Amino acid sequence: MSCVRLLELRVARRNTRWATAVGGVECGRRLHPVMIVLHVGLLTGILAESALAHRPFVPALGGPALAVVILAQAGRWWCMRSLGPRWNTRIVVVPGMPLVHHGPYRRLRHPNYLVVVAEGIALPLVCTAWSTALLFTLLNTVFLAVWIRVENAALA
Structure with a gap:
């Protein structure tokens, strides 16, 4: 997973x-x-909770959670492909460029954030790190509320 994140950061840069x-x-x-x-x-919490709390892999939970993580990755790459060079981990707006209305953006204004939410819940559950899933989801909800407000203002 960290290799995927490094590739995403490279694309974002x-x-x-x-x-x-x-x-x-x-x-x-x-x-x-x-x-x-x-x-x-999130990543540190998964490792720490799994190791320190001795969380075993539970196939009935981990299998479906892994499927969601894989679908989330596919969704993120669809968002990245749809936005092309405008996809970023930062809020960078090029004045005069129209909003993207194809790919997942045809139906949702912020599909990448839906992907982040799904991944933030599912990834820890692959390792039975339910406390990390809960804490990250709560903190990320607050963060995304602010981030999306700033992004919408920038795009307006």
């Missing part, structure tokens, strides 16, 4: 360079480190 080169403006810059802490906390 490349897209940030492109966006700023064509006049893109970053909004909510102070929120980005919070997102990093949340996601590192």
Whole structure:
């Protein structure tokens, strides 16, 4: 999973360079480190809870959760492909560019965040780390409420 995250960060860095080169403006810059802490906390929490609480793999829970994680990854890559160079882990808006209305954006305004929510619940459950799933989901809900408000204002 960390390899996937590193690839996503590489794509995001490349897209940030492109966006700023064509006049893109970053909004909510102070929120980005919070997102990093949340996601590192998710991965760390999974490992810690699994090891320290001696959580066994439960196939009836872990199997379906793994299927959701795989679907979430497919959903994220669909979002990335649909947005092209505009996909980012930051809020970078290129003035004058129209919103994307194809792919998953045809039906949802923020499908990538639905993916993040699904993954934040399912990934810990693969390892029976239900406390991590609950804590991350609560913290991420608060974070996404702020992030989406900032992003919508930037896109308006």
